[in-house]
Amino acid sequence: MADPMHQFQIQKIVELPTVTVFGMPIDLSITNSVAAMLLAATLLSVFYVFASAKRAVVPGRMQAVGELLYNLVDGLGDSIMGHAGKKFLPFVFTLFAFVLFMNLQGMFLIFTATSQLAVTLTLGMLVILTVVVVGFAKNGLKFFKLFAPSGVPWPLYFLLVPIEILSFLIRPVTLALRLFGNMLGGHVVLKIFAGFVIALGGMGLIGFPGALLAMGSVVALTALEFMVAFLQAFVFAVLTCVYLNDVLHLDSH
C-alpha cells in the first residue's frame, strides 16, 4: 500500500541561498509548503479584489460569497468581543480566510499547508503575541489580573494562579495542534481508505464488494473533510476572538 504520510513531505521547489541572521542560518528556499501558502494568499487576494470590485447593492454571485464569509466573522466578533472588538475584525477575518483557503486548497490540490506544525504554530504564536501586546497596551500592568480571577477566597489563589498561567501558556500550543491534528488526521484517513480501494480491487471478484464499500467511504469522508476544513478555520477564529476578549474586558474577568 502507498505510504499515507508521503503527502506531508516537504520538498524544495526553488532553491534559494541560505541567509545568516544573528548567527542563525535561515534557508530561504521555496518549498511546497511555502508555495501552497503563497498560492492561498494570492487566491484569497484575487478573490476579494473581484468580489469587492462592483460593490453592488444587490450582490452578484462572487460578492455574495465574499459578504457571507465577512458577515460570519463580523457577527462572531460582535457576539464574543462586543463593540471593543470591532478594531480586531481585520486581524480575525484575515486569519480565518487564510486558514480556510489553505484548508480548502488541501482538498482540491495536493498539498495542505495547515498540515505542517510549523505553519500552524506560527499562526498560533501570532495570535497569542497579539493578545499579550494588546493586553499590555490596553491594561498596562493590570494585565496580570488575567491570572488571578476576582471573587475567589484568597487561599485558593495559591492553587489557581499557577493553573491560570499554565492554561494561558498552553493556548498557542492547543491552537496549533488542533488545526494540525485535524488536517493531518483527516488526510491520512482519506489516503488509507483510498489505499484499501486499490488493494481490494486488485484481488479480483472476491475483493470487489470490499473495494466498493471503501470507495463509498472515501466519498463520504471527502464530504466530511470539506466540513472539517471550514469548521477548523471557524474554530480558529472563535478562539482568537475569545482570547482577545479576555484581555479586552479584563474587568469582568
Added chain:
Amino acid sequence: MDASAAKFIGAGLAMLGMIGAGIGLGVMFGNYFQGALRNPTAAAQERPMLFLGMALTEALGIFALVVAILILNGK
C-alpha cells in the same frame, strides 16, 4: 518481539485517549441539542460556545494523536 512491534503497540495504546474525547463530544452535542430543542430561540446565540467547547474537547483527543505520532517516529 522486536522493538518496532512494541512501538506500534504503544502508539496504538496511546490512541486510547481518543475514547475520552469521543465521550466528551457526545455528551456535549447531546446536551446542546437537548437544550436547543427545548428552547430553539436561544439555540443560535449559544452556537459559538458549542464550537468553543467542541474545540477544547477535541484538543485533548488531538494530544493523544500527537503522543502516538511521537512514539511512532521516536528513535
